[in-house]
Amino acid sequence: MFDEPEAVDLALARWEVATLTGRLRCVEDERDAAVRDRDRNRDLVLALLRSRPYRLGRTLVDLARDPVRNGPSIAGRAARRLRRQAAIQSLPRPRAASVPARVYVAVGLSRAGSHELIRALRQRVLVDADHLPVVVTDQPALRGLQVPGVVLEYLPDPQTWSRHEPQARWESLLAGRIAQLCRDHRAVRTVVIDPRDPPTLARLLDNAA
Known part of the structure; x- marks a missing residue:
């Protein structure tokens, strides 16, 4: 997807900003609610x-x-x-407590890397079901896939999006989708995955907090 490491770093920075923007929108909506x-x-x-x-x-x-x-x-x-x-x-009755969600932005991963990440997240919740993983992916091989304990949200990759919607920034699409997912699943954390080094099960367990 990228030819130079600098291009990956720049793309990750843009995705992190978009993810943070989406999370902030969700927090503002929760405050207003x-x-x-x-x-x-x-x-x-x-x-x-x-x-x-x-x-x-x-x-x-x-x-x-x-x-x-x-x-x-x-x-x-x-x-x-x-x-x-x-x-x-x-007074309105409070909603029953549920497992919080965590949104993983996994864009730019290879097909094999995407499947490895989903497998690691599945194993992670089997070991400790402390959150619901919500994965945002642009990998077509994962589109429509059903994974118990993991929510998959498909987005077209930035290049495909720019060809079909040249006037709309892909980062804006990502921010809007992150905000919606945080609202829908009451996400408490967002994580942007580096496509060069997706986390293993051991690292996911180490970063449980």
């Missing part, structure tokens, strides 16, 4: 405070206050408990 969730939860609480059951509960608490002093404390605790339960039930 968190703000929307905060605002929605605040609106739910305000709506609860204005609701008829809440006002009725406050009225019952006020009516329960009499000279005996026993009724008010019991009624007050019950009313507060009911209000707390209603507030909790009104």
Whole structure:
């Protein structure tokens, strides 16, 4: 794919920038979603405070206050408990925890190198299923391949893309796809693979953190 080592280094630098750009877009989207969730939860609480059951509960608490002093404390605790339960039930339920994803940008690898990488990632999750590998590849031999425990995302290689879409930069395509994959799979890390030296199983295990 490349004739000179300098060309590989330059391409890797561009891919790393595009990958980082995509990851940052995903982080920004997550931040905006968190703000929307905060605002929605605040609106739910305000709506609860204005609701008829809440006002009725406050009225019952006020009516329960009499000279005996026993009724008010019991009624007050019950009313507060009911209000707390209603507030909790009104809030959206958190999503169940799942294994985080890690996006591997494996562009420019040979057919044999691509298959070796997929095999190593498959073995990696069999040894320690601490994440879901999501592999972005431009290797046609992997297109449509189903690998248990590994997600494969095919992109046309930069040369093919430039021939069909000469006005659109391939790095922009990569950044957009990375952002989408990070959103879809809640990826916590991105890794750009050097096509000259794809990682082995041993190196994948060493870089588990």
